[in-house]
Amino acid sequence: MNVTIIGTGNMARGIGTRLLAGGHSVGLVGHEPGKAEDLAAHLQEAARSGATVTAVDDGVLPSEVVVLAVPYTAAALIVQQYYDQLAGKIIIDITNPIDFNTLEPIVAPGNSAAEEIAKVAPAGSKVVKAFNTTFAEMLVAGQVAGQPLDVFIAGDDEAAKATVAQLVRHGGLHPIDVGMLARGQQLEGLALLGIMLQFRLNTGFQTGWKLLMPERG
Numbered sequence: 159m160n161v162t163i164i165g166t167g168n169m170a171r172g173i174g175t176r177l178l179a180g181g182h183s184v185g186l187v188g189h190e191p192g193k194a195e196d197l198a199a200h201l202q203e204a205a206r207s208g209a210t211v212t213a214v215d216d217g218v219l220p221s222e223v224v225v226l227a228v229p230y231t232a233a234a235l236i237v238q239q240y241y242d243q244l245a246g247k248i249i250i251d252i253t254n255p256i257d258f259n260t261l262e263p264i265v266a267p268g269n270s271a272a273e274e275i276a277k278v279a280p281a282g283s284k285v286v287k288a289f290n291t292t293f294a295e296m297l298v299a300g301q302v303a304g305q306p307l308d309v310f311i312a313g314d315d316e317a318a319k320a321t322v323a324q325l326v327r328h329g330g331l332h333p334i335d336v337g338m339l340a341r342g343q344q345l346e347g348l349a350l351l352g353i354m355l356q357f358r359l360n361t362g363f364q365t366g367w368k369l370l371m372p373e374r375g
């Protein structure tokens with residue numbers, strides 16, 4: 159499968175690494191000249207045979223799945239910029255709507271970035287919340303303390319969630335479907351707690367949330 163990542167920062171690197179390791183091809187969209195090319199060159203070595211990573215420089219999103227690897231505050235603008243092209247596509251929202259100076263949420267209680275992005279996305283697009291509780295550095299590694307990362311997935315379209323779960327699984331991670339898109343509220347809360355704990359426990363951004371389950375026979 160081809161996946162487009164909008165953004166060329168830490169999460170683009172982490173998610174790109176896992177997609178390429180899973181044999182999927184990645185197109186990178188930057189907003190400053192050279193950054194997508196630089197990241198593509200860097201990610202090349204993560205690509206399993208057959209997978210390619212390229213900079214997208216013609217403004218055309220070349221895939222059915224698009225990851226918004228940008229700050230929440232930029233997400234709505236980007237959706238607007240690519241509005242016509244996003245119709246019918248799976249939009250993966252990874253954002254955490256946090257004021258990083260105060261560590262306070264910037265969406266009201268009872269709301270989420272995921273739901274706000276879905277409101278501005280074109281009809282027929284399918285917004286899926288995923289990867290917002292996984293730290294970028296740990297995505298590059300694919301695991302924490304020998305355990306594959308859990309990737310919590312929320313969305314209202316079952317087929318879209320299944321596609322995202324498959325991408326996650328192929329990258330060596332463990333997908334967990336948490337339900338409808340509004341569960342993004344809880345996932346964004348979980349991510350905020352995770353960020354706060356990094357400082358409290360002085361771990362660096364090197365932890366991961368893990369749901370322990372009984373083995374199924």
Ligand SMILES: NC(=O)c1ccc[n+]([C@@H]2O[C@H](COP(=O)([O-])OP(=O)(O)OC[C@H]3O[C@@H](n4cnc5c(N)ncnc54)[C@H](OP(=O)(O)O)[C@@H]3O)[C@@H](O)[C@H]2O)c1
Nearest residue numbers: 165166167168169189227228229230232253254290293294
């Ligand atoms: N870092 C993590 O561990 C982590 C974990 C979970 C979720 N997240 C979420 O993932 C998202 C990305 O985080 P990150 O750590 O990758 O951030 P980052 O390293 O700062 O990268 C952000 C990317 O967004 C681009 N960008 C910023 N404003 C833009 C705009 N107006 N239009 C187009 N592109 C724009 C930046 O481009 P330039 O560099 O050219 O400005 C950069 O490529 C955020 O929403 C964050 O909350 C991060």
